[in-house]
Amino acid sequence: MGADTVDTLAVRRPGPRGLETQVALTERSQVNVHSDATVLKNGDVLGAYAPFMVGDEPTGHFAELTGANSAVRAGVYKVNPGEYPDGVPVPYEFDRDEYLYVLEGEVEIDFGESSVIRLKPGDGASFRKGSTSIWTFHAPFRKFSVEVG
Template identity: 35%
Template sequence: MYKTTTDTESFEPFLMDGTKAGEVHWITPGVSGIWRVLPGQLPEETPYEFEKPETIHVLEGSVTITTEDGESVDLRPGDIAAYSQGVKSTWHFRMPFRKLFIHA
């Protein structure tokens, strides 16, 4: 059993290709956590490739995810979506944004 709290001090920089891309609070390092992005931390339109299969649950803010094949989905707090490894997408954020993610 593992218990954690997501207070402000528990977040650390999340790096993509060596560049800060929001902040993460790891629940299980490398597998699951809470990721957040605040205004000014990322462009409102950001490309993202799912390097692992990923399930996301939006906790705060909203995002429109458009995949390379043109499929688009709007996600708001409470919405859940799952993506396969290798899917290329563009995220259009309404910040602040926070999601629970699980790589499986």
């Protein structure tokens, strides 16, 4: 199969079995779209951040890698210094299984009953769908996560 090389702000192309792939890009980015893969070049997925909503409240920012499988969501979540929720405890219930890797900053995760963990750059963790906790971010904070379910 051939590949298309595109250097624009957005790419749409039919994928396998009629599914679509859409990726937001900055001017320096490049994406190679194959029938079986979407590859971002130059790491510029970070230019595609949007507010991450917890209930009706924007809570940080999320840049999503979009693919053909809606059961899987992956991307980078960030909290900027001085912006909500930097330093503010935020209750969170996982609506999917989540696997994460901390890229920058720290987060304290309180599971109640004196069970608190602190994640720093290089730490990874996984959380089951339906689990609840309270997160306190220390910005700047960034994590890469994969959510399944």
